[in-house]
Amino acid sequence: MLNPTEAIANYDFSQLEQTIQAADMLTNTQFSLDQLAANRVNNVDGVQRDVTYTDNEATDLVEFLKTLTDPCMKDRNCLAPWIPDAGDTNPDGLRVIAIDNTGALL
Numbered sequence: 001m002l003n004p005t006e007a008i009a010n011y012d013f014s015q016l017e018q019t020i021q022a023a024d025m026l027t028n029t030q031f032s033l034d035q036l037a038a039n040r041v042n043n044v045d046g047v048q049r050d051v052t053y054t055d056n057e058a059t060d061l062v063e064f065l066k067t068l069t070d071p072c073m074k075d076r077n078c079l080a081p082w083i084p085d086a087g088d089t090n091p092d093g094l095r096v097i098a099i100d101n102t103g104a105l106l
Contacts, residue, residue: 003050005033 008029016022039047053061072078084095086105099105 002053004036005050008033 013022013025036047040049076083084090084097088095090097097105
């Protein structure tokens with residue numbers, strides 16, 4: 001995301017699983033890079049320029065991103081005060097009710 005041209009040039013495509021359909025991957029990737037370059041030349045709104053971070057800036061960014069995930073999210077007991085039981089009537093209509101892929105309440 002910081003420098004897509006460099007990232008693609010250094011990407012090891014052999015690490016992809018064999019089940020991934022990649023017949024046109026290089027063609028499509030080059031098309032995307034060409035479109036990005038054209039958008040940059042034409043000053044299209046919202047097009048990001050390449051970004052270079054120092055090692056310290058990259059470390060700071062990673063540490064900041066880690067703060068966005070509360071460790072409590074990985075512990076059901078920690079979340080328990082905010083998880084409604086099956087009989088909860090949702091009095092304010094704002095309750096989020098989580099279910100898993102089988103339809104069971106989490």
